[in-house]
Amino acid sequence: MPATDTISDRAQEIVDEFALFNDWMGRYEHLMELGDDIPVIDDDDKTDDHYVHGCQSDVWIRADYDEDDNVLRFEGDSNAKITKGLAALVIRVLNEQPPEAVESAEFDFLDEIGLQDNLSSQRNNGLRAMIEQMRERARTFRN
Amino acid sequence: MPATTSPTTDTASFDVEAFRADFPALQQDIYEDTPLVYLDNAATSQKPTSVIDRLDHFYRHENSNVHRGVHRLSQEATDEYESARASMQTFLNADRPEEVIFTRGTTEGLNLVASAFGQMVVEEGDEILLTEMEHHSNIVPWQMLAERVGAEIRVLPVTDRGELQMDRLGEFLTEDTALMAVTHISNTLGTINPVADLIDAAHAIDVPVVVDGAQSAPHLSIDVQALDADFFAFSGHKMFGPTGIGILYGKYEHLDAMPPYQGGGDMIDQVSFDGTTHDDPPHKFEAGTPNIADVVGLGTAAEYIMDLDWEAVQAHEEDVLAHATEQARAIDGVRIIGTAPDKTSVLSFVFDDVHPYDAGTFLDRMGITVRTGHHCTQPLVKRYGLPGTIRASFAAYNTRDDADALANGLRKVKDMLG
Numbered sequence: 001m002p003a004t005d006t007i008s009d010r011a012q013e014i015v016d017e018f019a020l021f022n023d024w025m026g027r028y029e030h031l032m033e034l035g036d037d038i039p040v041i042d043d044d045d046k047t048d049d050h051y052v053h054g055c056q057s058d059v060w061i062r063a064d065y066d067e068d069d070n071v072l073r074f075e076g077d078s079n080a081k082i083t084k085g086l087a088a089l090v091i092r093v094l095n096e097q098p099p100e101a102v103e104s105a106e107f108d109f110l111d112e113i114g115l116q117d118n119l120s121s122q123r124n125n126g127l128r129a130m131i132e133q134m135r136e137r138a139r140t141f142r143n
Numbered sequence: 144m145p146a147t148t149s150p151t152t153d154t155a156s157f158d159v160e161a162f163r164a165d166f167p168a169l170q171q172d173i174y175e176d177t178p179l180v181y182l183d184n185a186a187t188s189q190k191p192t193s194v195i196d197r198l199d200h201f202y203r204h205e206n207s208n209v210h211r212g213v214h215r216l217s218q219e220a221t222d223e224y225e226s227a228r229a230s231m232q233t234f235l236n237a238d239r240p241e242e243v244i245f246t247r248g249t250t251e252g253l254n255l256v257a258s259a260f261g262q263m264v265v266e267e268g269d270e271i272l273l274t275e276m277e278h279h280s281n282i283v284p285w286q287m288l289a290e291r292v293g294a295e296i297r298v299l300p301v302t303d304r305g306e307l308q309m310d311r312l313g314e315f316l317t318e319d320t321a322l323m324a325v326t327h328i329s330n331t332l333g334t335i336n337p338v339a340d341l342i343d344a345a346h347a348i349d350v351p352v353v354v355d356g357a358q359s360a361p362h363l364s365i366d367v368q369a370l371d372a373d374f375f376a377f378s379g380h381k382m383f384g385p386t387g388i389g390i391l392y393g394k395y396e397h398l399d400a401m402p403p404y405q406g407g408g409d410m411i412d413q414v415s416f417d418g419t420t421h422d423d424p425p426h427k428f429e430a431g432t433p434n435i436a437d438v439v440g441l442g443t444a445a446e447y448i449m450d451l452d453w454e455a456v457q458a459h460e461e462d463v464l465a466h467a468t469e470q471a472r473a474i475d476g477v478r479i480i481g482t483a484p485d486k487t488s489v490l491s492f493v494f495d496d497v498h499p500y501d502a503g504t505f506l507d508r509m510g511i512t513v514r515t516g517h518h519c520t521q522p523l524v525k526r527y528g529l530p531g532t533i534r535a536s537f538a539a540y541n542t543r544d545d546a547d548a549l550a551n552g553l554r555k556v557k558d559m560l561g
C-alpha cells in the first residue's frame with residue numbers, strides 16, 4: 001500500500017522529534033541513531049550508478065520504482081555517520097511517495113531541526129547532491 | 144578564548160597575547176556562546192587591525208588609479224603601490240623591485256610561470272618534475288603545459304613519514320628534465336622540503352626551479368637569493384594580508400626574456416594596429432588596473448611580519464605544534480599523517496574509526512575550525528590510502544590553549560563517534 005501520510009507530515013514529525021532534545025549533542029546522537037535505521041543498500045549495489053558525487057564521504061542511494069503502487073523506494077548508506085543520518089532523514093520523508101511528490105519535495109525542515117547551518121540543504125553540497133539524485137530518479141519514473 | 148600564560152609560549156621578544164589582540168576576528172564567539180578556536184590557517188589567516196585599517200584608509204583617502212594620472216591622487220596611489228612592492232622585495236630579499244610581480248595569489252603566479260616561462264623552456268619530449276605532495280595549484284598548470292607542448296610529468300615520491308625521497312632524486316631529475324616545480328612546505332603534512340638542496344641539484348644540470356611558497360611565506364623567513372629560486376609564488380591571504388593578492392618573484396633575466404601573460408593597459412610601451420611593444424618587468428606582467436588597495440594592504444602585512452622578532456615567533460610556533468602533536472598522539476585511535484622531523488604548523492591526522500567529515504563537523508560545533516578532506520592534494524592523500532585527513536593548522540597567534548581545546552574536542556569526538 002502506498003503511504004497515506006504526506007512528505008510534509010513526515011517532515012513535521014521529524015522536526016517535533018528533534019525538538020525533544022535541548023542540546024546539540026543530543027540532536028546529533030539522534031541523527032546518528034536514525035542513520036542506524038536506514039533501509040540499507042546491499043554492498044553489491046554500492047556501484048557507480050548509485051554513488052552520490054559531491055560529498056566528502058562516500059554515499060550511495062538506490063531508488064526503485066513500484067509500478068503497482070506508483071511509489072519510489074529508497075535505500076542508502078554512507079561511511080560517515082552524520083552523512084548516513086542525513087541520508088536516513090531524507091529517505092524517511094521520501095520513501096514510498098509517488099515520483100511527482102519526490103520531485104517537488106521541499107527540505108526546509110532540515111533548517112528547523114537544530115543542526116548546524118552547514119548541514120542545511122542550501123549550504124551542504126553533499127546533501128544537495130543526494131536530494132538532486134533522488135529527484136533525478138523520480139523524474140525518470142514520472143508518468 | 145582567553146589564553147593563559149604558559150612559560151614556553153611567552154618569550155621576552157614575542158608576546159603572543161598582545162599579538163593575538165591585534166586580530167579582531169579571533170575575539171568572536173560562534174554558535175552563540177562558543178569561543179572561536181581558529182585552526183584553519185593553512186587555508187587562510189586572519190587579518191590584523193593594521194591591515195584592515197590600511198585598506199580602510201586607502202579607500203577613504205588615497206583611492207585613485209596608478210601609473211596613469213598627472214594628478215596628485217594618482218601619484219600618491221602610485222607611490223603607495225610601488226612602496227608596497229619595495230616592502231615585498233625586502234620581505235623576499237629579492238635583488239631588485241622589478242622582480243616582484245603582483246598577482247591574484249599563488250595559483251595565478253604558478254599559472255603565469257607555466258604559461259609564459261613554461262612555453263619557453265619546455266619542449267616536446269621534455270619532462271617536468273613535480274613531487275607527490277604538491278597542491279593541485281602546482282600540478283594542474285603543469286599538466287596543461289605538458290599537454291600543450293607534448294611533455295611528460297614526473298613525480299618525486301614521498302616516504303611514509305611524509306618526506307621527499309631525496310635518495311631517489313637522481314632517478315627523476317635527469318637530462319630530460321626541463322623544469323622542476325616543488326612546494327616549500329606541504330599544506331597537508333607540514334613537511335618543510337629541502338628546497339635549497341633541490342635547487343642546487345637542479346641547477347647543476349641547468350634545470351630551473353619554481354617554488355610554491357604559499358605555506359612558507361607565513362612561517363619561514365624567505366630569502367630567494369639564498370635559495371637561488373628561479374621563481375617563488377605565494378598568496379597574501381595566508382600571511383595576514385588581504386585576499387585576492389599575491390606575489391610572483393622571478394629572476395630578472397627570466398622575466399625579461401618571457402613573453403607577457405595577458406595583454407591590456409599598463410603592460411604596453413607603444414600600441415598601434417600594426418603591432419605593440421610591451422613594457423619591461425614587472426609592468427609587462429601586470430596588465431590592466433591592478434588590485435591597488437590589496438597591494439597596499441599586503442605591503443602593510445609584510446611590514447607587520449618584518450617588525451616581529453621572527454626567531455622568537457618561530458620558537459613559539461614550534462612549541463605550539465609540538466604541544467598539539469603530543470596531545471593528539473595521546474588520544475587512542477588518532478594517527479598523525481606527516482611525521483617528518485622538519486615540520487611547521489600543520490597537524491594532519493585520522494581516527495581509526497571516525498570519518499574525518501564526522502570529526503570535522505563535531506569540532507566545528509565546538510567552535511574548533513579545522514579542515515577535513517584532501518586539502519587540494521588528492522594524489523598525496525591517495526598515496527596514504529586515506530579518504531582525507533583532519534587538519535589543524537596554526538599561525539603565530541595560536542597558543543597551547545588552542546592546542547588543548549583541540550585535544551579536548553578530539554576526546555569528545557572519540558566519545559561520541561568512536
Ligand SMILES: Cc1ncc(COP(=O)(O)O)c(C=O)c1O
Nearest residue numbers: 248249250278280330355357378
Ligand atoms: C601549498 C599551496 N599551494 C598553493 C595554494 C593555492 O593558493 P591560492 O588559493 O591562494 O592561490 C595553496 C593554498 O591553498 C597551498 O597551500
